Amino acid sequence: MKRTATRALGGLRRLAGMATTLLVTSFLVFSSLYLAPGDPASFLVRGRSASPQELAEIRRQYGFDQPFLVRYGHWLDQVLHGDFGRSYIFHQDVSSVIWSRLPATLLLVGVSALLIAVIGIAAGMVGALRRGTRTDSVLMLLVTVGAAAPAFVVAVLLRSQLGVRLGWFPTIGNGTGVLDRLHHVVLPAVALSVTFMALVTRVTRSAMLEELGREHVEVSVSRGTPRWTVIRCHVLRNALGPIVTVSALLISGMLVSTSIVETAFGMSGVGSLLVQSVNQMDFQVVQAIVLLVVAAFVVVNALVDVAHPLIDPRVAAAGSAR
C-alpha cells in the first residue's frame, strides 16, 4: 500500500518535472527568438519599400508592438489551448504546417532508428564477441569512418551512385503509398543513420566487453553454463542499460538533424521546415517545432527511465530499497 503511494507520488513528481522543463524551455525559446537580430516586420514586407506607417500597421497586426511578457503570456495561453498561432510566412495555422510535414520526418526517423538499433547493436555485439579478430578490426575501421562521415557527404555519395548512376532509388521527394514511401526513404535513412549507427556499435561493443570481463560472467563460464545463455542472461542484459539510453537519446536527437538529409533528398519534413523557418524568422513555426523536439526528448527520457527497471532488475531493486 505504502509502496503504491510512493510510486504514485514519484510519478506525479516526474510529470511535474516534465511540465516544468517544457515551461522553462518555452520561455527560453520565446525570449531567445525575440532577442535575435532583425525585425520580423521587415521580413514580412520582404524587401519591398514599405512606409513607416505600413511597418507600424504590420507590427500592430502581428502584435509586435506589445510588451514582451504580454506576448509570451498570450502565446502560452494559445499553446495550452492547442493553438500554435499562424505562420507569418505560410499564411496558415502552424499546426497544419507542421502536421503536413511530420509524417515524412517520423518515417525517416523511424526507419533510421530501426537501422541504428538493429545494425548498430548487432555489429557491436559481433565486435565484442569476436574481439581481436579480423572481423572486429574491419568493423572498427568501418565504425571510425562512419562516425567521421558527415551526413551530407554520405547523402551526396548515395544520391549520385545509387540514385543517379545506377537508378536503383529515387533521389527526390517523399513518395506516395506505403511501398513507394519506403523506397524513397531508404537512401535518406541510411545517410542519416550512418554516424549514429557507428556510435551505437561502439557503445554496444564496449558495454559488452565490460560485462564480459566481470567476475560473475567468468564464474558462469567456468561452471560450464552454455555460452549463449551467459551472453543472453548476464552480458547482454546488463549491457543493455547504457545501450538503450544512448540509442534513445541519439534517436530523439535525430529529429533535429534530419534537416540536412531532408534538404539533400528534397523531402519535406520538419527538419527542413525548421531551417527554413529560422532563416525567414517565422517565429511561430520555430517555437512550435522546438517545443515539439523538447517534448520528444522529455518523453523519450521518461520512457527510458520507465524501461530501465524492466530491463535491469537491479535498478528496480535499488529504487524500492531507497
Add this chain to the structure above:
Amino acid sequence: MRRTAGTFLTVAAVFTTGACSGTAHSDKGGSTSAAYQLTDRTPAAAGALDSFSWSIYAEPTSIDYAYAFDYPPNQILSNVCESLLRWNPDLTTSPNLASSYRNPTPTTWVYKIRPHVRFHDGTVLTAHDVVASLRRHLDPAVGSAWANSFRNVKSIDQSGALEVTVRLKKPDSTFNQEMAAGPGTVESATTLAEQGKDYGSPKGGVNCTGPFSFGSWNPGQSLVLKKFDGYWNPKLEAKAGRVKFVFLSDATTRVSAFQSGEVDGGWMVPTDSYAQLRSSQAGKLYFGRNTTVADEVVGDLKGPLGDTRVRRALLMAIDREGIVKAGAGGVGEVAGSLVTDNVWNSAPAATRKALLEDLPRYPYDPAKAEKLAKQAGVRGQRITIATSPLDSQSTITTQAVAQAAKDIGLDPKIDTLPPEKYSTLFTDPAARKGIDLFLTFWYTSITDPLDMYTSLETGASTNYGGWSNKDFDKAVEQAIGTYEPAAHAEANARAQRIALRELPWLPLHTQPVSVFLGNRITGVRPSIAYLYYPWAAEIGAKR
C-alpha cells in the same frame, strides 16, 4: 522593381555551394560572348503531353498575386493568373485581359475588358472583378507587395459593363506598363471575398483565367496545376494536362534530379553546373533574354567611397571579365550600365545610338585606377564588403572586388554574413551601418530603364547609400511624367548618364536567364518574361 530580399534569395539559390567551376567554355579570345548563345524559342512541341514536372528552388509562401514578387510564386502564378496586359518573351507588351486601352488624358487610363473570358470556376470575367483585384493594392490592411506601383493612383472605378477607368494623381508612364506584370493581375471578386485570409494559401488556392488552373498544393513538397479547358486564348492553350512544381532547395539535388530524369526541367540553373549540364545526356541547357544586372551596391557614401573618384577607380580596377568567367560560368557580359540593353527596346534608334556613344565607360585599368584613387587621398583606408557564403558566385565576385580595392590602395575587409542577415541589408538601414559594398542581382519587371532608376531617386528606400543628385531626380521625374517615347527615352538617358558618372552602384555584369529541359519536353521560350507570361502552356512533348 524593388526586389531586394527576393532578389538576394534567388542569388542564394541559383548558385550552388562548392568549388568554382572555372569557365564553362573557355574561348581563347578572352571575349565571353562566344561561350554561349541566347535562344528565343526551343524547338516547337510535337504534341500534347500528359504531364511534366518542374523544379523550383523554394516553396512559395503564398500564391496570392498581392504578395507574389519573387521567382517562386511568380513562375507558377504566371500560368494561372493573367494580367490586364501581357509581358511577352521578346519583352514587348500586348493586350491580354484588357482587349484595348486608351489614355485620354495624361492622368487617365481606360481599359476595355475582354468579353467572354471565364474564370476557372466557370464564372465570367467582369469589370467588377478587375476593380476588386486592382483595389487590393491600395488597401494598407492587405499590405500588397506592389503598393508602390499604385503610389500615383487616385481612383480605380468601373466605367462600363466591361470597362475600368484608373485615375492618377499625376502622369505616370510606368503605371500602364506594370499592368503587364504582377500589379495588373485579375482575380475573381467573389473568390477574393469568399476565401478571405485563406486566399492564395495551400487551402484556398486561386481562381483566375489562365491556361492552367490551381490543382493541389502539398506543402513542403509540390504544387500541381491542371490544364484549364475553358481557356479563352487558343494561341496559348496548354499542351500539357498537368504541371507538377517540385520544391528542391538544394542546388545539387536539383541538378541530380535533372540528370536522373526525375524532374523534366527548371529555371535558374546553378551557374557552377552549367558545364556539367551542357554535356548531359538527360537534356539541354538554354539561355534567354534577361533584365538582370549584378551590381555592387555602395552602402555607405560617408566612407572612403563617398568620393566619386574612388568609386570610379574601384570599378576600373575590378576584373569584370574575370568575374564573368570564373564566377558566372562564362555566361554573361560585362555590364556597361545598371540596366540591360534590351530594356531600351521602346526607345527610338537614334536615342539609343546617341546614348551608347555618350556613356561613361570604365575599362579594366588597374594602373589608371590606382592613380585616380591616389588623387582622392584614400590610401590605406578601410572598406567593408559584405557577402554571404551560400554560393560560389558571390564568393568569387566579392574576392575580385576586394582585390580591386587593394589594388587601388584601400584596405578591404570581407564581412561574411548569414543569408538571413544579408537580406536585412536590403530592408534595414541599421544593418547597413559600416557596410561599404554589397552584391545584388537586380532585374526590372517592365521593359523600361525607369524601373531601375526610380530606385535611386533621393529618399527611395532602395537607394541604400542615401545617394542624392538633383539633376538625376529631375530627369527621373521627367521620364515618369513623359509618355512620348522619344522624350521619355531622352529623359531616361539623362538619368542613366548621371548614374554612370556618379556610380551610386557599380555595375558588374549581365546574366542571361537559364533553363534546363529534359529529353521529354520542349517548346518553352527562355526569357525573364516567364515571371508573368504563361510559359508552361507552350511546353509539350518532344516527339
